[in-house]
Amino acid sequence: MTITVDGINKRFGQFQALNNVSLNIPEGKLTALLGPSGSGKTTLLRIIAGLESADSGQVAFSGKDVTKLHVRDRNIGFVFQHYALFRHMTVAQNIAFGLESLPRKQRPPKAEIQKRVSELLDMIQLPHLAQRFPAQLSGGQKQRVALARSIATRPKILLLDEPFGALDAKVRKDLRRWLRNLHDEFHFTSIFVTHDQEEALELSDQVVVMSQGNVEQVNEPTELYARPDSRFVFDFLGQVNVLSGEVKHGSLNQGNARVTLPGIQHQGSAQLYLRPHEVRLATGPAEHANLPLRIEAVSLIGSEVRVELRPEGWASEGSDNIWEVGISHAEFNNQRPTRGDLRYAVPEVGHLFTGKDTQPVTVSWAESESLPRVRLIN
Amino acid sequence: MSTANQASAVIQQRWPRIGNRSKRVLPGFGLSLGISLLFISLILMLPLTGLVMEVSAMSFDQFWFVITDPRVVASYKVTALAALSASLFNGVFGLLLAWVLVRYEFPGKRLIDAVVDLPFALPTAVAGIVLATLFAENGWYGQWLSKLGIDVAFTPVGIVVAMAFTSLPFVVRTVQPVLEELAPEDEEAAVSLGASDALVFRRVIFPALWPALLTGVALSFTRSLGEFGAVIFIAGNMPYVSEVTSLMIFVRLQEYDYAAASAIASVVLLVSLVMLFAITLWQARYLKRIEGR
Amino acid sequence: MNASQSSRHRRVGDSPAIKWLLIVTAVAVAIALLIMPLLVIFVEALGAGWGTLADNLTDQYTLHAIGLTLFVAALTVPLNLVFGTALAWLVTRFRFPGRKLLITLIDIPFAVSPVVAGLLYLLLYGRNGWVGSWLADYDMQLMFSWPGIVMVTVFVTCPFVARELIPLMQQQGSEEEEAGVVLGASGWRIFRTITLPNIKWALIYGVVLTNARAVGEFGAVSVVSGNIRGQTNTLPLHVELLYQDYNIVGAFASASLLAGIAVFTLAVKGFVEWRQTRTLNRLQTEETA
Numbered sequence: 001m002t003i004t005v006d007g008i009n010k011r012f013g014q015f016q017a018l019n020n021v022s023l024n025i026p027e028g029k030l031t032a033l034l035g036p037s038g039s040g041k042t043t044l045l046r047i048i049a050g051l052e053s054a055d056s057g058q059v060a061f062s063g064k065d066v067t068k069l070h071v072r073d074r075n076i077g078f079v080f081q082h083y084a085l086f087r088h089m090t091v092a093q094n095i096a097f098g099l100e101s102l103p104r105k106q107r108p109p110k111a112e113i114q115k116r117v118s119e120l121l122d123m124i125q126l127p128h129l130a131q132r133f134p135a136q137l138s139g140g141q142k143q144r145v146a147l148a149r150s151i152a153t154r155p156k157i158l159l160l161d162e163p164f165g166a167l168d169a170k171v172r173k174d175l176r177r178w179l180r181n182l183h184d185e186f187h188f189t190s191i192f193v194t195h196d197q198e199e200a201l202e203l204s205d206q207v208v209v210m211s212q213g214n215v216e217q218v219n220e221p222t223e224l225y226a227r228p229d230s231r232f233v234f235d236f237l238g239q240v241n242v243l244s245g246e247v248k249h250g251s252l253n254q255g256n257a258r259v260t261l262p263g264i265q266h267q268g269s270a271q272l273y274l275r276p277h278e279v280r281l282a283t284g285p286a287e288h289a290n291l292p293l294r295i296e297a298v299s300l301i302g303s304e305v306r307v308e309l310r311p312e313g314w315a316s317e318g319s320d321n322i323w324e325v326g327i328s329h330a331e332f333n334n335q336r337p338t339r340g341d342l343r344y345a346v347p348e349v350g351h352l353f354t355g356k357d358t359q360p361v362t363v364s365w366a367e368s369e370s371l372p373r374v375r376l377i378n
Numbered sequence: 379m380s381t382a383n384q385a386s387a388v389i390q391q392r393w394p395r396i397g398n399r400s401k402r403v404l405p406g407f408g409l410s411l412g413i414s415l416l417f418i419s420l421i422l423m424l425p426l427t428g429l430v431m432e433v434s435a436m437s438f439d440q441f442w443f444v445i446t447d448p449r450v451v452a453s454y455k456v457t458a459l460a461a462l463s464a465s466l467f468n469g470v471f472g473l474l475l476a477w478v479l480v481r482y483e484f485p486g487k488r489l490i491d492a493v494v495d496l497p498f499a500l501p502t503a504v505a506g507i508v509l510a511t512l513f514a515e516n517g518w519y520g521q522w523l524s525k526l527g528i529d530v531a532f533t534p535v536g537i538v539v540a541m542a543f544t545s546l547p548f549v550v551r552t553v554q555p556v557l558e559e560l561a562p563e564d565e566e567a568a569v570s571l572g573a574s575d576a577l578v579f580r581r582v583i584f585p586a587l588w589p590a591l592l593t594g595v596a597l598s599f600t601r602s603l604g605e606f607g608a609v610i611f612i613a614g615n616m617p618y619v620s621e622v623t624s625l626m627i628f629v630r631l632q633e634y635d636y637a638a639a640s641a642i643a644s645v646v647l648l649v650s651l652v653m654l655f656a657i658t659l660w661q662a663r664y665l666k667r668i669e670g671r
Numbered sequence: 672m673n674a675s676q677s678s679r680h681r682r683v684g685d686s687p688a689i690k691w692l693l694i695v696t697a698v699a700v701a702i703a704l705l706i707m708p709l710l711v712i713f714v715e716a717l718g719a720g721w722g723t724l725a726d727n728l729t730d731q732y733t734l735h736a737i738g739l740t741l742f743v744a745a746l747t748v749p750l751n752l753v754f755g756t757a758l759a760w761l762v763t764r765f766r767f768p769g770r771k772l773l774i775t776l777i778d779i780p781f782a783v784s785p786v787v788a789g790l791l792y793l794l795l796y797g798r799n800g801w802v803g804s805w806l807a808d809y810d811m812q813l814m815f816s817w818p819g820i821v822m823v824t825v826f827v828t829c830p831f832v833a834r835e836l837i838p839l840m841q842q843q844g845s846e847e848e849e850a851g852v853v854l855g856a857s858g859w860r861i862f863r864t865i866t867l868p869n870i871k872w873a874l875i876y877g878v879v880l881t882n883a884r885a886v887g888e889f890g891a892v893s894v895v896s897g898n899i900r901g902q903t904n905t906l907p908l909h910v911e912l913l914y915q916d917y918n919i920v921g922a923f924a925s926a927s928l929l930a931g932i933a934v935f936t937l938a939v940k941g942f943v944e945w946r947q948t949r950t951l952n953r954l955q956t957e958e959t960a
Contacts (some may be wrong), residue, residue: 338850493706496705
């Protein structure tokens with residue numbers, strides 16, 4: 001079942017939560033609505049569910065207009081951020097609720113409902129907790145029960161509102177994996193809302209980045225990460241190193257920082273956005289770039305080493321005057337960079353924003369043809 | 379309930395945005411709105427029309443004459459003063475009770491906590507006769523008090539006692555939750571900075587408490603203004619001395635002087651409603667300030 | 672959780688001298704003002720022995736008063752239960768203009784003197800009131816007989832159920848009910864299986880409290896009842912009558928019945944609060960692997 005959203009507007013008092021939003025959600029895929037708070041992602045999800053109504057616009061499931069259809073009749077599964085389990089019912093009763101609420105004609109016999117509940121309990125690996133009450137479960141268990149409850153009636157569409165927001169890191173990781181497996185097995189058309197870019201990039205087939213009621217970019221995770229379309233998406237997807245300055249005769253200058261821009265005709269102000277993995281650190285300036293920086297901090301986190309540097313002789317206001325570059329453990333062991341050392345940043349790929357343009361131009365100085373290393377999970 | 383549905387249908391027609399906006403998700407808006415409005419109009423609002431009609435049938439001069447009659451004015455003074463004294467007493471002892479119940483453990487605490495609500499659950503007439511019996515000259519308390527030269531029964535002091543009894547729970551139950559919510563960290567921070575207990579109470583605890591305390595005292599005052607059953611047995615009800623305004627209304631009614639009774643009642647009602655709205659607005663404001671809602 | 676027991680977390684007023692001074696004063700005031708009166712009611716009722724107590728309670732006028740009082744309560748409580756629940760649902764589950772006004776309106780019976788309340792009804796439904804005179808044409812008399820008593824009692828006790836439910840339902844939030852709607856349940860099913868179990872105890876206490884106040888209403892009923900012994904006297908009015916007649920023991924006998932109901936109400940409240948703290952404790956210790 002595909003979901004189409006067309007021209008949705010929603011305002012709460014003076015606040016415009018959604019501004020003429022249109023989207024296509026492909027069938028059987030897991031889509032993430034990603035954005036900071038206030039971006040309108042939860043509002044959009046709730047409008048698709050029917051828990052809120054839009055001021056104008058249309059929602060359609062596989063071409064059928066459901067805008068005026070009551071949530072009860074949309075046959076969707078919805079998972080709330082705080083689970084919303086029925087506190088006075090057992091786990092088994094919670095899961096059975098949807099089936100027991102079917103009109104008499106469509107309601108399966110008791111035995112069949114019990115059977116389905118058992119199946120679902122097995123699937124979420126909690127058969128031993130069937131008679132427990134929600135208050136006796138941990139956060140992760142509650143969320144699994146909430147999921148089981150929402151799919152008991154075999155909906156085609158599954159909507160999740162920050163499903164892992166209230167859980168700790170380790171539980172979150174396990175459940176993410178688990179949700180993906182669930183989705184792959186049952187092929188729901190799923191949408192989940194999150195403000196965690198790592199989660200969105202890891203889990204989904206398609207990411208919709210939202211900001212202030214608008215859709216900023218819609219892409220597959222790898223594309224999105226490799227080619228952010230706007231300053232906002234860049235900023236949102238993690239640390240970015242910014243050099244802003246004046247372009248004159250094919251080179252971007254600010255203070256004693258200089259980067260040549262092959263193939264760029266523009267003259268005037270511009271900003272160069274560089275991701276941590278798109279920059280190398282060298283002990284001397286390169287042919288195409290002179291970007292001296294002094295090391296502020298070195299942290300050995302996880303699979304790579306993160307080096308924080310402060311520009312020397314120029315400034316980077318776009319990133320709080322701190323640049324971040326990732327180097328491998330091997331490199332770290334070789335060079336042993338320490339606080340106070342002077343290094344030179346050597347960009348391999350960059351994204352240039354000229355003047356007021358919202359779309360960047362990719363600039364590449366790669367010596368080899370290999371694309372920059374793209375990391376999605378740490 | 380077809381009337382309820384009719385009412386909500388009209389609402390949905392005349393004001394479609396109100397009728398349709400997001401009430402659609404959870405069911406029962408129409409029904410609950412219908413029942414509530416029906417009930418409130420019939421039970422609360424409709425009776426007010428009777429009073430309005432009776433009062434508007436009087437000329438302003440008549441009205442003024444009745445409500446400024448010396449005996450009536452005396453009753454205003456007696457009632458207001460007694461209510462004020464009772465509320466202040468409750469302010470102090472209600473705070474004390476709330477403090478002790480929230481901050482300390484001691485034998486019998488549960489019993490005391492339960493019994494604080496007694497005036498709320500006990501019929502006012504029963505409270506009236508028992509207080510009158512206790513404070514009468516030969517009563518359990520009365521005999522000791524008269525030895526000290528204090529007369530309670532059949533004096534305005536008796537009124538204060540009765541009012542204090544019936545409205546004590548208002549102060550305690552309004553202050554208790556706020557006391558319970560006080561963050562120990564605030565006090566600990568103050569103490570660690572070298573403040574004495576008294577100073578911490580004055581500068582840290584009391585500022586957090588006084589809105590709730592004021593609300594409780596105001597509620598106690600409002601309730602006491604209208605107290606009838608508990609007061610009339612102990613007061614003596616002597617005109618100009620210990621007669622409360624609600625009794626004045628009753629007396630006029632027994633004389634079949636409906637007009638006078640209504641006039642006086644409208645004054646009392648106006649004051650009560652003004653106090654009610656003032657308290658509500660105050661609560662809304664103070665809640666917003668502290669909790670940022 | 673009890674800060675006063677650990678000397679490391681000494682709070683203001685925890686020094687033994689102050690603490691015990693405050694406790695003793697508070698307890699003394701509580702005993703003097705609250706507990707003693709309660710005891711005195713029963714002591715005075717038994718003043719002439721158990722036999723007299725029994726006689727007093729089975730006196731025909733007393734029995735009639737008890738009957739009328741129970742009858743009034745039996746009509747008042749269900750009405751206010753339905754109204755209180757409907758209002759609580761309306762006000763905590765929906766947003767609409769005038770919502771805050773409704774919440775304030777429900778407090779009116781609290782602020783209004785009971786005598787004024789009685790007068791309002793008398794003016795409207797009495798022989799000279801605009802509704803009353805119309806009813807008189809049909810030979811229907813509401814004042815000075817039981818219908819008037821019921822109406823006035825409904826007025827005075829209408830806030831209680833709503834005031835118990837509204838804070839609780841606001842605090843619980845409507846997410847569970849929303850989940851129920853998404854899962855396809857109808858309105859009644861949601862109310863019955865989701866809301867009702869969640870508000871059960873508050874509802875019970877609201878009913879018990881409404882009952883106690885309905886049974887004990889004095890001022891408003893005095894105005895509309897006509898005070899006719901054996902016909903329109905409720906138990907509180909009966910108590911007054913006996914007291915004015917200097918039948919102290921008799922008055923306290925009936926009063927003790929009413930006090931008994933009050934004590935029962937307090938017991939139910941204590942029980943309800945105990946249940947609620949128990950659930951809270953269970954929720955707080957829940958975070959296991």
